[in-house]
Amino acid sequence: MEKTIKVDGMTCGHCAETVTKTIQNLGGIRQVNVDLERKEVAVAFDESLTPLDKIEAAIGSAGFEVVAS
Numbered sequence: 001m002e003k004t005i006k007v008d009g010m011t012c013g014h015c016a017e018t019v020t021k022t023i024q025n026l027g028g029i030r031q032v033n034v035d036l037e038r039k040e041v042a043v044a045f046d047e048s049l050t051p052l053d054k055i056e057a058a059i060g061s062a063g064f065e066v067v068a069s
């Protein structure tokens with residue numbers, strides 16, 4: 001499954017790296033692409049291993065706010 005998640009609070013390359021690493025540490029993640037300008041994170045993942053709500057919770061735990069998915 002592929003999903004684009006709107007995330008507030010990402011302002012720099014370090015933020016993008018933090019979000020990327022946080023998501024990649026979850027199981028079943030195939031690809032993560034952060035777009036700072038659009039404040040979006042595109043994630044390709046296996047929903048049976050990692051549901052979307054778990055990805056969103058991980059982003060929140062890293063200090064960012066999920067606005068929409």
